[in-house]
Amino acid sequence: MHAVGIVAAAGSGLRLGADLPKALVPLAGRPLVAWSVDALRAGGVTEVVVAVPAAERAAFEAALPGVRLVDGGATRTASVRAALAAAQDLGDAVLVHDAARPLTPPAVVARVLAALADGARAVVPVLPVVDTTVAVGPDGVVTGALPREQLRRVQTPQGFDRATLVQAYDRLPADAELTDDAAVVHTFGIAVQTVAGDERAAKITVTHDLVLAEQQVRR
Ligand code: CTP
Numbered sequence: 417m418h419a420v421g422i423v424a425a426a427g428s429g430l431r432l433g434a435d436l437p438k439a440l441v442p443l444a445g446r447p448l449v450a451w452s453v454d455a456l457r458a459g460g461v462t463e464v465v466v467a468v469p470a471a472e473r474a475a476f477e478a479a480l481p482g483v484r485l486v487d488g489g490a491t492r493t494a495s496v497r498a499a500l501a502a503a504q505d506l507g508d509a510v511l512v513h514d515a516a517r518p519l520t521p522p523a524v525v526a527r528v529l530a531a532l533a534d535g536a537r538a539v540v541p542v543l544p545v546v547d548t549t550v551a552v553g554p555d556g557v558v559t560g561a562l563p564r565e566q567l568r569r570v571q572t573p574q575g576f577d578r579a580t581l582v583q584a585y586d587r588l589p590a591d592a593e594l595t596d597d598a599a600v601v602h603t604f605g606i607a608v609q610t611v612a613g614d615e616r617a618a619k620i621t622v623t624h625d626l627v628l629a630e631q632q633v634r635r
């Protein structure tokens with residue numbers, strides 16, 4: 417099995433609020449996206465394609481020398497779609513990863529690859545939900561508790577049989593916007609397997625996440 421990695425790095429990072437695209441924000445002096453590309457490679461992915469903001473191409477080329485870049489789109493779904501088109505024929509499996517998960521341990525990548533090698537067509541790393549989790553109505557009032565033991569938090573990289581993911585994106589309406597890729601294949605009835613995720617693969621979303629990541633690197 418030969419896996420190609422796709423890194424979604426074309427977001428702007430509004431919630432982080434930095435003055436450059438989130439994927440270029442430094443962690444211990446290196447752009448987040450460089451950490452994320454390294455994480456995929458350390459876990460066993462050979463080829464990588466990165467979706468970047470079209471207007472920032474030069475800065476990403478400087479941050480990722482020798483890495484194949486494509487222009488992303490207005491949504492994560494559009495960015496992955498563009499990278500997937502560019503990654504055609506690079507492998508029989510695809511791992512889609514967020515640039516915003518810089519400290520993903522190689523073991524997580526390896527678990528996803530192993531599940532694909534075992535025959536899974538789609539696989540996601542997950543973590544349990546530890547807080548009591550409730551649904552809330554538009555008025556801010558709790559409508560009920562959710563069964564926490566059935567819930568999982570989904571991380572990346574998410575792994576797919578390449579033909580399965582390509583076909584799902586082909587069938588997906590052009591303007592569809594989903595928050596991850598497992599949701600794309602699930603829409604078409606493909607079973608999505610799970611493997612253990614890792615707290616260190618947390619997504620950098622707000623400033624506090626970056627502070628925690630800096631502490632993790634220094635340890
Ligand atoms: N992403 C992308 N293309 C987009 C939007 C997001 O490739 N049009 C990527 C981001 O670069 C990020 C990943 O998808 O690595 C997860 O998205 P998120 O954490 O929401 O990042 P941003 O969209 O950049 O942040 P925000 O939503 O706060 O603006």
Ligand code: MG
Nearest residue numbers: 427428429492
């Ligand atoms: Mg976003």
